[in-house]
Every structure is written in structure tokens, then in C-alpha cells.
Amino acid sequence: MACGALKFGLRQNLSSLLASKHQSSVNKSRLSPPLRSWHASVLKTDYRKVVDPKYNKGTAFTHKERQILNIIGLYPSCHRTEKEQLFAVYTNFKAHKTNLGRYIYLRALRARQERLYYSFIIDRIEDVMPIIYTPTVGIVCQNFSHIYHTSMGLYVSKYDKGHMTHVLNNWPETDIRAVCVTDGERILGLGDLGANGMGISVGKLDLYTALGRIPPQYLLPVVLDVGTNNQQLLCDPMYIGVREERCKGEEYDELVNEFMQSVVKAFGVQTLIHFEDFATPNAFRFIKKYQSEYCYINDDIQGTASCGLAGFLAAEHITKKPLNEHVIMFAGAGSAALGVGNLLVKELLSRKIKEEDAVKNIYFIDVDGIVTKGRKKFVIPDIKRFAKDLPPEKNLEKLVEDLKPSILLGATGQGGIFTEKILRSMGKNHKHPAILACSNPTNKAECTAEQAYNFTEGRALYASGSPFPPVVINGKRLTPSQANNAFSFPGVALGVLCTKPHTITDDVFLVTAHAIAEYAREFAPNENALYPPVKEAANVAFHVGVAVAKYVISCGAATIYPIPKDITKHVKDYQYYTDLGTALPSVWPYPELARLPLPDRDEEMECAD
Numbered sequence: 001m002a003c004g005a006l007k008f009g010l011r012q013n014l015s016s017l018l019a020s021k022h023q024s025s026v027n028k029s030r031l032s033p034p035l036r037s038w039h040a041s042v043l044k045t046d047y048r049k050v051v052d053p054k055y056n057k058g059t060a061f062t063h064k065e066r067q068i069l070n071i072i073g074l075y076p077s078c079h080r081t082e083k084e085q086l087f088a089v090y091t092n093f094k095a096h097k098t099n100l101g102r103y104i105y106l107r108a109l110r111a112r113q114e115r116l117y118y119s120f121i122i123d124r125i126e127d128v129m130p131i132i133y134t135p136t137v138g139i140v141c142q143n144f145s146h147i148y149h150t151s152m153g154l155y156v157s158k159y160d161k162g163h164m165t166h167v168l169n170n171w172p173e174t175d176i177r178a179v180c181v182t183d184g185e186r187i188l189g190l191g192d193l194g195a196n197g198m199g200i201s202v203g204k205l206d207l208y209t210a211l212g213r214i215p216p217q218y219l220l221p222v223v224l225d226v227g228t229n230n231q232q233l234l235c236d237p238m239y240i241g242v243r244e245e246r247c248k249g250e251e252y253d254e255l256v257n258e259f260m261q262s263v264v265k266a267f268g269v270q271t272l273i274h275f276e277d278f279a280t281p282n283a284f285r286f287i288k289k290y291q292s293e294y295c296y297i298n299d300d301i302q303g304t305a306s307c308g309l310a311g312f313l314a315a316e317h318i319t320k321k322p323l324n325e326h327v328i329m330f331a332g333a334g335s336a337a338l339g340v341g342n343l344l345v346k347e348l349l350s351r352k353i354k355e356e357d358a359v360k361n362i363y364f365i366d367v368d369g370i371v372t373k374g375r376k377k378f379v380i381p382d383i384k385r386f387a388k389d390l391p392p393e394k395n396l397e398k399l400v401e402d403l404k405p406s407i408l409l410g411a412t413g414q415g416g417i418f419t420e421k422i423l424r425s426m427g428k429n430h431k432h433p434a435i436l437a438c439s440n441p442t443n444k445a446e447c448t449a450e451q452a453y454n455f456t457e458g459r460a461l462y463a464s465g466s467p468f469p470p471v472v473i474n475g476k477r478l479t480p481s482q483a484n485n486a487f488s489f490p491g492v493a494l495g496v497l498c499t500k501p502h503t504i505t506d507d508v509f510l511v512t513a514h515a516i517a518e519y520a521r522e523f524a525p526n527e528n529a530l531y532p533p534v535k536e537a538a539n540v541a542f543h544v545g546v547a548v549a550k551y552v553i554s555c556g557a558a559t560i561y562p563i564p565k566d567i568t569k570h571v572k573d574y575q576y577y578t579d580l581g582t583a584l585p586s587v588w589p590y591p592e593l594a595r596l597p598l599p600d601r602d603e604e605m606e607c608a609d
């Protein structure tokens with residue numbers, strides 16, 4: 001009933017929006033026949049350009065443009081402005097009742113009309129981010145082979161060993177400036193999804209454009225397909241990837257190495273190479289191996305680190321208690337948690353706090369319990385600095401009760417492990433306990449927003465990796481924040497692409513953390529919010545982009561000449577605008593329309609004869 005009314009409302013709005021224009025455009029089209037004899041050779045190629053998603057304007061082609069491009073009849077006779085098109089897209093988007101249906105609809109739009117697609121996600125980021133990104137992208141990856149209909153990115157497989165450069169050069173765009181690659185081994189908290197991980201590379205790069213406003217033609221999503229150990233996929237006749245067990249050891253490392261070298265050969269040394277959702281031991285190994293040789297980031301470690309630290313800086317600001325006086329507990333000791341922990345120590349060291357004091361109040365708990373000095377084996381050697389002289393203990397509830405953390409960050413991929421007892425204990429011991437349930441997608445969150453607020457009488461400073469709706473407690477509406485690296489990587493990429501450093505240091509992520517926290521404090525102040533709202537995410541990315549660009553330039557790592565005097569303007573000028581009217585001449589998609597003088601009315605009638 002409500003849904004029907006909504007639909008009716010939308011339709012009514014749309015029709016009144018279109019009514020007057022539509023009428024005049026129909027009348028005009030009757031008066032102006034096609035320009036049959038006009039520049040026939042140009043016209044032949046135009047149709048291919050018109051259906052190229054990069055150029056296609058669909059019903060936004062004016063009648064005059066349709067005449068010149070000889071495409072009258074290929075679209076219905078109405079003319080829609082971009083605003084009207086966006087409205088129509090929104091109506092269609094809402095008409096799909098499942099999130100997977102909405103995703104598929106948006107992919108089809110992207111394959112038809114790229115600018116309209118990006119305009120839409122920019123315009124409706126709060127509605128669309130949960131579809132093209134977590135949580136829906138998780139379902140997308142789980143079903144990717146079944147919904148596959150177009151490549152969406154480049155698949156480089158183990159069979160391409162020895163000629164990966166050639167494969168990369170097969171991508172139709174030549175000016176590639178950033179590559180997001182996954183080998184699909186740890187997709188969100190969903191495990192090994194093999195080549196189905198393409199959805200993640202695509203989703204991350206979509207946010208480069210939607211939030212960082214980085215032109216999409218510079219971006220290349222990649223799956224490095226080295227096989228999968230997911231038995232369900234190996235048995236699935238529709239699986240799109242290499243149907244073999246994962247390569248490992250030397251063979252795997254050689255493939256990754258060849259991939260890195262091939263990117264540089266194909267696209268240049270300053271190509272940003274973004275690693276996403278690699279399994280944790282590999283992720284840490286590759287940072288060590290590639291960080292000082294390539295323009296390289298690992299988002300799950302470094303992007304998450306800056307986002308996590310930004311949340312901690314906000315907690316410090318809200319609780320008015322210095323970070324080193326907080327007791328900070330990490331549940332999980334993988335890419336995400338350890339990344340945040342290491343950057344937190346870097347932050348504390350920068351405040352002239354000694355290493356032993358910096359790590360004193362930071363506890364790590366993994367699947368085997370609290371990380372202690374007595375451990376025989378450390379899965380990731382970096383974790384050793386946090387090991388404590390304590391007896392082994394596996395019970396998280398007991399650890400929280402005994403150690404009384406004021407900040408608790410979960411990145412375990414284990415939904416619901418922050419139990420009522422844990423949350424009540426946090427609420428009992430602290431006025432404003434910070435609780436970050438970072439695991440994705442939604443069903444992997446360590447606790448929901450509702451649980452965190454309910455069991456702390458609404459006092460928790462809560463944030464989660466995937467979005468949760470607002471909660472009403474005692475008549476007060478509490479809006480949870482999203483603690484997701486989407487607040488960092490689009491801005492980092494923007495700052496990096498604008499300044500072209502050869503390598504990216506950890507300091508860039510410290511700068512990023514401060515830029516996010518600063519944005520939250522100064523431009524989106526909200527009493528108890530650890531992060532700015534998602535609707536501000538593009539502004540956050542710009543703020544981060546400018547901060548990163550300034551930092552890269554200030555430390556002499558930029559390789560652009562001349563060094564811009566106005567860095568903010570320099571970053572802004574780099575960005576992508578979907579409004580064709582304001583597009584730069586170099587990206588104006590219909591040079592014919594600019595080159596050929598539009599015929600005046602008499603000439604037009606003459607040509608038509």
C-alpha cells in the first residue's frame with residue numbers, strides 16, 4: 001500500500017517534471033527532420049560512439065544533437081535533462097525489490113551510460129553505497145559467477161604467466177593511473193571467493209570516482225586469478241574462474257611479482273597499485289616487499305589503519321581523554337586490527353611517547369585468545385610488539401571485564417562476538433565506551449548498533465564497517481557511524497594521483513587519519529559520532545586528497561612539474577565532473593558537435609530535402 005503510494009507519487013512528480021518540456025520537444029522533432037545528407041562519413045562512426053557507454057547520453061541527446069549524429073529514432077522522441085534522467089533512474093532503482101536486483105540494474109546502467117551512472121551514485125550515495133559496496137557487494141561476490149554478464153574488469157590468470165603485460169595492454173583504455181587488484185582469497189569476512197572477487201575491485205574503484213571524483217577512465221579493476229580453495233566454487237559448473245586449487249609458495253609469488261612488473265611496463269611507474277582482500281599473511285608480506293619499490297597501497301591494512309585511527313582520534317576528542325590513557329582492545333589480529341594497532345603506535349610515538357608506554361594499554365585478542373609473550377608462534381611477526389606478560393586467556397567476556405577497555409575494535413569476521421555481557425561491561429566501566437564493530441558484511445559485525453546502544457543505555461560511541469539504521473533509545477534517535485576504509489582510500493588515491501609520488505609511505509596514512517578526524521570535528525560536528533556521515537564522504541575524500549597532496553609535495557616526493565602554488569585548486573582541477581556542460585574540452589565526448597557549426601534553420605530545411 002505504502003509502496004504503491006510511493007510509486008504513484010514518484011510517477012506523478014516525474015510526469016509533471018517532464019510534461020511541458022516533453023510536449024515542446026515532440027513538437028519540435030516533428031518540425032525538424034533528420035539531416036540526411038550532412039557529413040555522412042562522420043555520421044557512420046558516430047553511432048558507435050553514441051552507444052559507447054562513455055559517450056552515451058541516452059534521452060539527454062537534444063533533438064539537434066540527434067540530427068547531427070544521425071540517431072533520430074534510436075531513442076524515444078522525448079528529451080530529458082540530466083536531472084530528469086536521474087529521477088527516472090531512481091524510480092527504476094527503487095522498483096527493484098532486492099539489493100542484488102538493484103546491483104544488477106546499476107551495472108546495466110553503467111554498461112549503457114557511464115556518466116549517468118556516476119551522477120546517480122554521487123547524487124544518491126547513501127542509497128547506493130550499500131549496494132555497490134558493503135554489504136550487497138558481498139552477496140554479489142558470492143553469486144558473481146551466476147550473475148556474470150559482462151567482464152567489468154580485467155582477469156589476469158595463472159595461465160597468463162610470461163605475458164601479463166600483453167594481457168594488461170588488452171584493456172581498451174590506455175591512460176591507466178590506478179589499478180585495484182584482488183586475488184579473491186579473503187573477500188570481506190566471506191573467505192575465499194576466487195575470481196568472484198571482481199565485485200570488490202569494481203566496488204572500490206567505483207568509490208574512487210563517486211567519492212574521490214577520480215575520472216573512471218583512469219581506473220582498472222583486476223582479478224589476479226590464481227585458483228581457489230573454495231570447494232563449492234570448484235564444483236560449481238558456472239564458476240567463471242580458474243578451476244584449480246590456489247597456487248602457493250614460489251609459484252604464487254612469481255605470479256604476483258610478474259603482475260607488479262607488468263603494471264609498470266604497461267602503464268608506467270607511477271601507476272597506483274591498490275591491493276584488496278588478499279589473505280592476511282600475504283598482505284603483510286607484500287607491503288614489506290613492494291611498499292618501497294612501487295606506488296603501492298594495501299587498503300585492508302593501511303586504508304583501514306587510517307580510518308580506525310581517525311575513529312580513535314574522535315573518541316579522544318569526545319571523551320576528552322588522551323589516547324595513551326585509553327585502554328584499547330582489538331578483537332582480531334589480522335590485516336585490519338593489526339594495521340590500526342601499528343598506526344596507533346606510530347601516532348603515539350609522534351607525540352613523543354616511548355614505545356613501551358605506547359603499547360602498554362593496547363591488547364590484541366585473536367582466535368587463540370589474548371596475545372601473550374608466552375606464545376610459541378606469532379602468525380604475523382608484527383604482533384609481537386603487543387604481546388603481554390599475562391597468562392593465556394581465551395574468554396573475551398572475561399578479558400573485557402578484567403582489562404576494562406574504553407575502546408574496543410572488532411575485526412574478526414565473526415558476527416555477534418560482542419555479547420550482551422561484553423557490551424554491558426563496557427557501559428558499566430565507561431561513560432562513553434567506543435565500540436567499533438568493523439567486520440563486513442553486516443552479518444559479520446561483532447555487534448549491531450541496536451545491541452551496542454541498548455546495552456549501554458545509548459552512551460556507546462558506536463561505528464560499524466557496514467551500515468546500520470538509526471536506533472531510538474528512550475525517545476532519542478541515535479545514528480551510528482560507519483567505520484569503513486571508504487573514508488580513506490578514495491582521498492588517498494586522489495592525493496597520490498594528483499602528485500605522482502613513486503612510493504607511498506605509512507606517514508601518508510597518518511596524515512589521512514588526521515584529515516578524516518579533522519573533517520569530522522570541523523565540518524560535520526556531531527556530539528557522539530566517531531565519523532562524518534556517509535553523505536559527507538565525497539567532501540571527506542577531497543579533504544583527505546588535499547592533505548595527502550600537500551604532504552607528498554612538502555616532503556619532496558611529488559614528481560609533477562611545475563609544483564602547483566594552489567594545491568587545493570590543483571586537486572579540484574583533477575576531479576571528474578559528470579555534468580557535460582562543464583566538462584573540459586578534452587573530455588567533451590562529441591567533438592563533432594563542437595567542430596561542426598550547427599546549421600541555422602533555413603540551412604537545416606535545405607539539407608533535409
Ligand SMILES: NC(=O)c1ccc[n+]([C@@H]2O[C@H](COP(=O)([O-])OP(=O)(O)OC[C@H]3O[C@@H](n4cnc5c(N)ncnc54)[C@H](O)[C@@H]3O)[C@@H](O)[C@H]2O)c1
Nearest residue numbers: 188189280332333334335336366367412439440465484485
Ligand atoms: N571496516 C573496514 O574498513 C574493514 C577493513 C578491513 C577489514 N574489515 C573486516 O574485518 C574482518 C577481518 O579482516 P582481516 O583482513 O583482518 O581478517 P583476518 O582473517 O586477517 O583476521 C581475522 C582475525 O580475527 C581473529 N579471530 C577469529 N575468530 C576470533 C574470535 N572468536 N575471537 C577473537 N579473534 C578472532 C583471527 O585469529 C584473526 O586474527 C573482515 O570481516 C573484514 O571484512 C573491515
Ligand SMILES: O=C(O)C[C@H](O)C(=O)O
Nearest residue numbers: 134188277300440484485
Ligand atoms: O570492503 C570493505 O567494505 C572494507 C574492507 O576493505 C573489507 O575488506 O571489509
Ligand SMILES: [Mg+2]
Nearest residue numbers: 188276277300
Ligand atoms: Mg577489503
